[in-house]
Amino acid sequence: MKCAYPPEVLAGYMTGELSISSSDNVKRHLMECPACQEFLATLEENGSILRSFRQETASELAVAAAHRGAMSRIEGLQSKFGWTTIERFLFLGLRSPGYAVAGVLLLAALSVSLLGAIQQSGPVSPRAAATFEGNDTLLLPVGYREWVFVGSSIGLNYSTNPAAADRRGPQRFHNVYIDPVAYKHYERTHEFPEGTVMMLEIASAELKAEPGLQGSYEKEFVALEASVKDSRRFKGGWAYFGFSDGAGKLKPKAQPFADSAGCLSCHQDHAETDHVFTQFYPVLRAARS
């Protein structure tokens, strides 16, 4: 049983989507058309099922969980000062002139500082990893064991007189750390930025001290040295510092080793990448691959 009456009109008639005159037309047509009556009845049945979906509601437990979740996320958001805060500040300005002036000033200040940061792409002053007192006295860097561990070597040196080196006793472990900001920069650009600090922690080695124990291990810390890249302060670009006071203790600050100590020249001559022995540290090679 088919009828040519437009079905969308029937679909709209059901819930009063039609104008009064169209609605009256449908009413008249329905009185004489069983096919359309049936069509409409099915539509209404579907409508009734859809309405019944309304009864499916979240349980109180689910409501409580959603409430807790929303509040904890909002608290997390409140602890951050983000763009929303700035936006809100500016937005409120549209309603109050006092806020607007403050908002514009804030934006101006932000732009200036942002611009300044962008323009400072040349040699910059060292960052927090190295703190100097006066021109060249380096304060002992703190927390370097939480930096990136570059690697370890045993008895590595470029001594021109190996026999003399042997007389110094058993070989020592060299553990090297780099400050994380410099590491990230190196990873990205394959260059060590101005301000890079690397720490060299030297430990004595113990060899097969017990029967049945093979190999060697670190025994005691014996020295702590630092290298800093800062071409504004140091002629060669890098400087090297020793924090051991000679009596097994650490000094709180150190002057750079004199050129005669040979640190700079050795690093200059033998290190693969900008005074850093990347050839001995797979970690640094991996970072740039």
Added chain:
Amino acid sequence: MELLMSGLPDKDASTGLTEIACLVRRTIAGDSTAFEQIISRYERRVLNLSIRLLGTPDDAQDASQEVFLRAFKYIHRLDVQKPIEPWLVRMTINVCRDLRRTRQRRWNTFSEITESNTQPSGDCGNPYTGLAGEQRRQILRNILDTLPERQRTVIILRDVEGLSTSEVAATLRLPEGTVRSDICRARLKMKHAIDQIMGGQS
């Protein structure tokens, strides 16, 4: 004006409006307890709509949290002269649409709702009890889920939630004519699909 609230006591719309405006201002001033009151008022509305739009209570939980988080972030954009609910409903629809897109669940919108996570309403007036009725409900859920995004949203607001056509249009910021034709088209599509399935079985 008839408000969209289906569950909120809205005897006096203008009183509700000033009350909400006050809560909004307090929220902007940094009082998060004020916002918690807003959440308490509208969380059922948002969560239930999310369940209808997403079909799964877990996703609906995520959506409702996201809605209130966004609402909190952008509360200053709300015009307090206007009711907050359509704003929240709109946000819920957008959040659910994004979630649906990312999760790509195209089937069984309502099928994951089980008795354990929904409450019986105590209303026994449903005429579609029994196997055929349940089957038809299930088919309708599935068809609803396959409708084009806008038609689906319109049908959920109009036929499931029971908003008026003008309320749906205002909420979705669509012309009433568009909403009307979406409603008619969607109803016909659903009927056509049901006729095919049920007709093929008998």
